Amino acid sequence: MSDEAKQRAAQEMAYCEHVLAKSGTSVLLRTLPAEGLVTWKHYPQPDVFDPATGAQWYYHCHDDSARLGEHGHFHCFVRPQGRDSEPVHLVAVGVTGQGKLTRLFTVNHWVVGGDWRDANATNALLDRFNVEMATPDYLVNRWLTAVLTRYEDEIVHLNLARDERLRADGRPLEEVREDRSIEVLSELRVG
Template structure:
């Protein structure tokens, strides 16, 4: 497992280093073709989808809040049966305005409107999030894939915590927890890519 993590950390740092040489970063690359950046808008338009693996993602930002470091996040999905099949959210990856990794988190079903899967079935899809795709940037796609591989253990724990939180959540009106607009983020973890890489000796 450590070998997988070490290779993933190397890949993620390599993508960041190549982008930095071009005075760019993961966020700038993602938004490179955007004429303007509005809150909630998906980038790139139509999302990114790798038909070979079923991996899919989009980036969006929320309205800025004072004191909030996060610019926005990548919502990561897997479509195991192809473009017309069900879609399952696996994790969201938050970054700051310089494209630096800040946190990983899961969301309630109403947030993304995906096809719900219980924790273990969702976890089984994680290896499928492995994009070899040029749009909008091969480096962004490899960086995201590497981040999910690097933090695989932590993401599995977040997905299990998501289900525990939902199972324990009760609305006053008895409506399903997965529809409760008061419950958006179901689990989260602050992360530091360089600290993780250094701990692995990368």
């Protein structure tokens, strides 16, 4: 990713945050229902999917999210062959209760399921994460796309660290990927 592309992405993130704040809202508030937030439930319903790129995302929060210094996180995927193919998890994007970016992280396979690919194959899909749709919220879609563009180099390293963590366990990879005691594999605090 060129420095110019990263700079444009950072500007787009700031622009989206500015417009939302000026309107008294945030990426978080535009994603969640006005009432009745349910932990673990995907927001919005159904997951956001761009048929032109295969990009997909959803937001959810956990019972222990506050302990992690976040409200919840966006899980970002690409479905390489379109809607009917299995999603490949790229990264999770943690945000505060004010909708500010707080961390990027990768998770074990059992957490999100889908098509597991090694870091190099996963990273090759990063530039496909581009959600250009007006619904459910154009600014949230653009902000999330900009986050993955701005932090692409860091996400590449997170996915490489994810694979190193799995190999370091010493057991067969299939066994480690289904070990429910191992959830987050790599993490970077940002913001």
